[in-house]
Amino acid sequence: SIDSFSFEKMFARFALALLVACALAAASDVVELTASNFKSQVLDSDKVWLVEFYAPWCGHCKNLAPEWAKAATALKGIVQVGAVDMTQHQSVGGPYNIQGFPTIKIFGLDKSKPTDYQGARTASAIVDGALEAAKTAAHSRLGGRGGRSSSGSGSGSGSGSGSGKDEVVELTDSNFDKLVLQSDDLWLVEFFAPWCGHCKSLAPEWSRASIDLKGEVKLGAVDATVHQSLAARFGIQGYPTIKVFPAGKKSSEGENYEGGRTASAIVEYARNKLSENAAPPEVVELVGQEALDGCVGKQICFVTFLPHISESSAAARNTAVELLKSTAHYFRKRPFGWLWTEAGAQGSLEQSLQVGGFGYPAMVAINAKKKKFASLRGAFAEKSITEFVGGLLGGKQPTFPLTELPRASTVAPWDGKDAVLEQVEEIDLASLDLEDHTEL
Numbered sequence: 001s002i003d004s005f006s007f008e009k010m011f012a013r014f015a016l017a018l019l020v021a022c023a024l025a026a027a028s029d030v031v032e033l034t035a036s037n038f039k040s041q042v043l044d045s046d047k048v049w050l051v052e053f054y055a056p057w058c059g060h061c062k063n064l065a066p067e068w069a070k071a072a073t074a075l076k077g078i079v080q081v082g083a084v085d086m087t088q089h090q091s092v093g094g095p096y097n098i099q100g101f102p103t104i105k106i107f108g109l110d111k112s113k114p115t116d117y118q119g120a121r122t123a124s125a126i127v128d129g130a131l132e133a134a135k136t137a138a139h140s141r142l143g144g145r146g147g148r149s150s151s152g153s154g155s156g157s158g159s160g161s162g163s164g165k166d167e168v169v170e171l172t173d174s175n176f177d178k179l180v181l182q183s184d185d186l187w188l189v190e191f192f193a194p195w196c197g198h199c200k201s202l203a204p205e206w207s208r209a210s211i212d213l214k215g216e217v218k219l220g221a222v223d224a225t226v227h228q229s230l231a232a233r234f235g236i237q238g239y240p241t242i243k244v245f246p247a248g249k250k251s252s253e254g255e256n257y258e259g260g261r262t263a264s265a266i267v268e269y270a271r272n273k274l275s276e277n278a279a280p281p282e283v284v285e286l287v288g289q290e291a292l293d294g295c296v297g298k299q300i301c302f303v304t305f306l307p308h309i310s311e312s313s314a315a316a317r318n319t320a321v322e323l324l325k326s327t328a329h330y331f332r333k334r335p336f337g338w339l340w341t342e343a344g345a346q347g348s349l350e351q352s353l354q355v356g357g358f359g360y361p362a363m364v365a366i367n368a369k370k371k372k373f374a375s376l377r378g379a380f381a382e383k384s385i386t387e388f389v390g391g392l393l394g395g396k397q398p399t400f401p402l403t404e405l406p407r408a409s410t411v412a413p414w415d416g417k418d419a420v421l422e423q424v425e426e427i428d429l430a431s432l433d434l435e436d437h438t439e440l
Contacts, residue, residue, distance in 0.1 A: 029072035031082040035089045042082065042107055048134050049107040050075075050117065050126065052083045053093045058101040063121070070123035071130070079130040106133045109140055110201045115262065139204040167210035171220040173227045180220065180245055181252070186274050187245040188257065188266070189220040191231055196239040201261070208263035209270070217270040247274065275333045283324045285413055286341040292349075292408040295337030296368040300392065304340040304380075305350060307360040310419040311343075317414070320361055320380070327385050334393075342414070348406035365392055372399040 033041060033051060042049050052068055054061040072081035084092050086101065096105060096114060104117035106129070115133075119125040171179065171189060180187045190206055192199040210219040224231035224239065234243055234254060242257035259269030284291050286303065295301035306312070306320050321340060328338045343350075343360045350356055353364045353373055363376035363385065374397045378384030391397040 029076050029081065030069055031080060033082040033084045033089075033092065035091050038084070038089075038092045042080075043111045045080070045111075046109070047080050048109075048130070048137050049080045049082060050130050050133075051081075051105050051107060051114075052102050053086050053096070053098045053105070054083060054102045055087050056085060057087075060121075061102045064102050067121060067123045067126065071126035074123065074127050075130050079134050081130075106130075108133055108201075109137050110198070113201075113261070136204060139207075140201060166207040167214045167219065168207060169218060169220040171222045171227075171230075173230050176222070176227075176230055180218075181250050183218070184248055185218045186216075186247040186270065187218045187220060188270055189222060189243045189245065189254070191222045191224045191234070191236045191239065191241045191243070193225050193239040194223065195225075199240045202240050205261060205263040205266065209266035212263065212267045213270055217274060219266075244273065246276075271333065281328045281332060281336060281338055283321060283328055283338040283340060286339040286346060286349075286408060287413050288410040289408045291339060292405075295339050296366055296405065298337035299335040299367070299369075301337040301339065301366040301368065302389075303349070303353070303364050303366065304338075305346075305355050305360055305362045305364075306340055306342050308343045308419075309414065311360075314416060314418045317342075323380075323382060323385070326382065327389070330386065331389060341411075345411050346409055349408060352402070352404065352406050354400070363388070365389075365397075366402065366405070367399075368402070368405065371402045373402045374399045 031041060042051065050071075052061075052064065054064075068081065068083065075081055086093050086098060093103075096103075102121075104126075105114040106117055107114045117126070117129050119129045169179065180189065190199075190202065192202075206219060206221070213219060222230055224236055234241075243254035244257050245251075245254050257269070259265050284295070286292060286295075292301075295303070302324075304320070304324060306317055309317065324338055324340060328336070341349075343356075353366075354375065355362045355364060358375075358377065361380040363380065365374045365376075365388075367373070374388075374392060376385065376388045378388065388397065
């Protein structure tokens with residue numbers, strides 16, 4: 001009956017709720033957070049917190065519960081781990097836009113800006129994420145963020161770490177135009193005030209981002225309380241304010257930064273911005289060791305073996321190379337290398353990469369750092385290649401160990417022409433003695 005069905009459904013939900021609650025209760029290191037204690041326990045605390053927002057009927061929450069409990073025990077005394085039952089305490093999760101369960105938030109030093117935990121849902125991964133958050137908090141406390149270094153060197157001014165080892169450039173009224181506006185580099189510039197709390201929270205993230213972006217993007221910092229005319233020039237009205245000055249010719253206003261305030265978000269934004277005007281990576285013919293070295297130094301090196309020109313045509317080869325260029329452009333934000341050669345030109349390389357069994361064209365992806373390679377098994381077409389690369393990035397492509405990468409042979413580059421057919425001398429059959437001869 002309907003009543004029986006409703007009762008069974010209600011009982012099932014109750015059982016799930018009981019299982020989750022029991023799992024959490026069994027681990028006293030997981031703090032039960034409620035509407036009455038969340039502020040005092042978390043928001044008013046100077047500790048780092050990992051908080052799970054869950055619903056008792058949620059299957060994924062049920063699976064997470066034992067891992068969450070193990071992580072809480074491992075992190076005892078280091079990072080606080082708590083859980084909020086959203087069916088009972090909706091007001092707690094309301095300010096954080098909780099839209100699904102379980103949702104895990106990291107509350108660092110700035111409790112007004114929790115971040116989403118994006119890692120795996122295993123105890124080990126949770127512990128790693130928590131320790132990283134604790135490390136960020138420790139660096140922030142180490143710097144004090146009571147002020148910024150004004151060492152006058154090219155680094156340290158933006159970090160507040162006092163180490164002088166970051167790559168943040170101290171910008172002033174006297175050097176701003178020369179270093180920023182007159183350069184071809186992409187610049188991200190923070191305008192800060194030493195007394196600003198949010199500036200203090202940003203400092204270690206800004207410092208780490210500058211190190212990660214070394215050689216790619218410049219990060220600078222302007223003390224707006226000292227260089228007030230510079231701040232007024234760019235209409236700075238609050239702190240911190242981050243301005244973006246694109247690569248190449250720059251406007252005198254700059255653009256407003258629209259990314260997150262963590263090191264990873266700053267790095268991602270900067271690299272995306274850099275790639276907007278960046279030329280796609282070159283697709284290079286493999287004619288010697290120099291080309292191979294340059295490619296395998298990338299995160300992934302893609303080597304394509306095209307049919308020998310005698311078994312193809314210039315038009316077909318050009319079409320294949322254009323497909324590679326299109327793919328390289330599509331993945332231009334990734335640090336990939338792209339090579340091509342013709343069948344037989346790099347025999348040792350083909351043998352070590354097990355090329356040839358599926359015919360040509362053949363594409364192989366090499367990760368020299370991990371000493372692994374993978375082969376394209378689908379058609380040499382845009383969709384198959386894109387899925388192949390995507391599978392590699394997602395860890396879904398089978399890989400094989402790469403024991404040793406042989407040296408590339410030095411060969412002449414393709415001249416862009418069709419193969420020259422060998423001229424066969426015509427034979428006058430009339431001149432041949434075709435009479436029968438008795439064999440010995």
